[in-house]
Amino acid sequence: METDHLFCEKCGAANPANRTGTENCFACGKPLLAEPAQPELHPSTGPLIPGSLLNLRYLILGQVGTGGFGAVYKAKDTQSGKRLVAIKEINLQGLKPQEVIEATHTFNREVMLLSGLTHPNLPQLYDHFTDPQHWYLVMDFIEGETLEEYLQKTRDGCLPLHTVLDIAIQLCTVLDYLHTRQPAIIFRDVKPANIMRTPRGHLYLIDFGTARHLKPGQARDTIALGSPGYAAPEQYGKAQTTQQSDIYSLGVTLHQLLTGNDPSENPFRLAPLRATHASLPAELEALVAQMLEAVCHSKKVYFCHGQL
Missing domain, CATH: 3.30.200.20 (Phosphorylase Kinase; domain 1)
Structure with a gap:
């Protein structure tokens, strides 16, 4: 007849089931539980x-x-x-x-x-x-923290240029993927609080609660949704959100990462990048300025990705 065993939680060794809870595993010495706890x-x-x-x-x-x-x-x-x-x-x-x-x-x-x-x-x-x-x-399960939490640990709320460029490329890559689905998926809430960062710097776009499919020909969104400071003007009921709406929010996020300025304090009025950090490349300032344009252009995500 087969003998019941208790399996050690540490090494997996099979111990006779008649051993008491005060005894240890014969292989590694870890204390054994007479009856493993059931959830x-x-x-x-x-x-x-x-x-x-x-x-x-x-x-x-x-x-x-x-x-x-x-x-x-x-x-x-x-x-x-x-x-x-x-x-x-x-x-x-x-x-x-x-x-x-x-x-x-x-x-x-x-x-x-x-x-x-x-x-x-x-x-x-x-x-x-x-x-x-x-x-x-x-x-x-993503081991890490949101980009918002990561920023709070910095001294001035901004990140080095090389780190921001890596973040920008990852976000452009995933937005490009979403925007080229059929039909296109508009995330509608790109901001540091909705971006998870692992200890190695890998990013995940999280919380699709406000995302939607693009509806060609629709004049405006049914419900105005978005985070103040990060949301594009059309998200306030002026027009339908498109791929450009996400690119606008990405531009705001990159502006915050480079300057440390909270966009919710002064929505739609972001100072030129080099007014805060003169050492930043002029090409980057021009690119972010284009991302923040209110004019819709569904192809701009590819341009931004290539430029970065």
């Missing part, structure tokens, strides 16, 4: 508890952030080799009817857009599911 199922209400199991699959490790309608958690996918994932939770409890509609649209939009995208600078969507009070998105 508790997540209750239907309240925040996700570290150690609980969500959807019979995701072992919750802890909360890593909060958003407008919920929170983001770090978890292990127990059915995929314990892969680390980020779980974005939208909590419908306590929301007003209009807020439920907005949250639902945000969830459905992210699922629709991210499901068909694969790019090195985008998180991959693995799963999505719901319960009566919550909506969940499961995607890559």
